[in-house]
Amino acid sequence: MTxxxxxxxxxxxxxxxxxxLARDLxxxxxxxxxxxxxxxxxxxxxxxxxxxATLTILGRSRRVAALVGDLATENDALRxxxxxxxxxxxxxxxxxxxxxxxxxxxxxGWDLSRLEFLFIENVGNLVCPxxxxxxxxxxxxxxxxxxxxxxxxxxxxxxxxxxVAIVTKIDLAEAVEFDRELAHRNIxxxxxxxxxxxxxxxxxxxxxxxxxxxxxx
Amino acid sequence: MHELSIALNIVxxxxxxxxxxxxxxxxxxxxxxxxxxxxxxxxxxxxxGLACEGTVAEGSRLIVEDTEGLDLDVIRMEIE
Numbered sequence: 001m002t003x004x005x006x007x008x009x010x011x012x013x014x015x016x017x018x019x020x021l022a023r024d025l026x027x028x029x030x031x032x033x034x035x036x037x038x039x040x041x042x043x044x045x046x047x048x049x050x051x052x053a054t055l056t057i058l059g060r061s062r063r064v065a066a067l068v069g070d071l072a073t074e075n076d077a078l079r080x081x082x083x084x085x086x087x088x089x090x091x092x093x094x095x096x097x098x099x100x101x102x103x104x105x106x107x108x109g110w111d112l113s114r115l116e117f118l119f120i121e122n123v124g125n126l127v128c129p130x131x132x133x134x135x136x137x138x139x140x141x142x143x144x145x146x147x148x149x150x151x152x153x154x155x156x157x158x159x160x161x162x163x164v165a166i167v168t169k170i171d172l173a174e175a176v177e178f179d180r181e182l183a184h185r186n187i188x189x190x191x192x193x194x195x196x197x198x199x200x201x202x203x204x205x206x207x208x209x210x211x212x213x214x215x216x217x
Numbered sequence: 218m219h220e221l222s223i224a225l226n227i228v229x230x231x232x233x234x235x236x237x238x239x240x241x242x243x244x245x246x247x248x249x250x251x252x253x254x255x256x257x258x259x260x261x262x263x264x265x266g267l268a269c270e271g272t273v274a275e276g277s278r279l280i281v282e283d284t285e286g287l288d289l290d291v292i293r294m295e296i297e
Binding site: 003004005006007008009010011012013014015016017095096097127128130131156157160161 | 241
């Protein structure tokens with residue numbers, strides 16, 4: 001007996017499992033009153049340096065913690081623990097982004113009600129992380145002065161899905177002839193009205209603006 | 218490059234829908250992929266073949282409709 005072929009309507013998001021889990025995470029974070037901030041950028045744009053400075057400064061007055069994603073090694077977690085904050089490394093193996101299930105698994109054993117800020121540093125990648133909701137309240141995309149001004153034009157999706165853009169390594173802007181105005185114009189072209197902060201985690205420039213953005217969000 | 222995990226998600230959705238419909242196997246899956254969804258279609262086609270192996274979608278075709286924006290949806294399926 002052969003069954004008759006027929007067409008059925010489906011209409012489901014391919015990433016619905018991730019979306020559902022992210023929704024649950026967001027609810028859990030809200031109930032525990034934790035602000036969750038994710039950071040995305042290309043490799044080497046200064047996520048870990050900025051996060052280390054952020055954990056140190058914000059950690060003086062708030063209870064902070066971080067999850068940090070990489071394909072391999074515990075190096076970033078070891079660096080970030082110098083700030084004194086609890087830090088867990090997520091090693092993704094070959095996976096190019098974090099997803100909600102990895103975040104959920106990494107949180108096992110942590111009492112969220114003891115935290116005020118949880119930072120999630122994504123795998124260095126300007127493409128794949130844009131598609132995966134992690135349940136965060138605020139997504140920050142980093143663009144370093146050494147990368148050039150046109151990254152927002154080349155990778156518009158990640159800028160479109162982020163809430164704040166942070167221009168890092170601004171202390172090097174002059175040395176690498178980084179055109180700050182052009183960078184701002186490019187960000188605004190891709191995402192009109194986007195909040196942009198220039199920082200140097202090394203010199204401390206702009207860190208006050210970044211911290212007040214976090215506490216005021 | 219996360220097309221294999223996307224392909225696995227597509228097959229999972231197809232398996233669930235086939236079970237709901239009481240069908241025997243999946244012949245075709247129609248999906249919609251936005252230009253800003255960060256999905257490489259060639260890589261997705263290749264991964265889809267692997268993801269279908271040993272499932273009710275083995276041997277099925279994947280038909281991709283291009284759209285603008287961030288769409289990444291399974292639209293319909295042909296089953297029997």
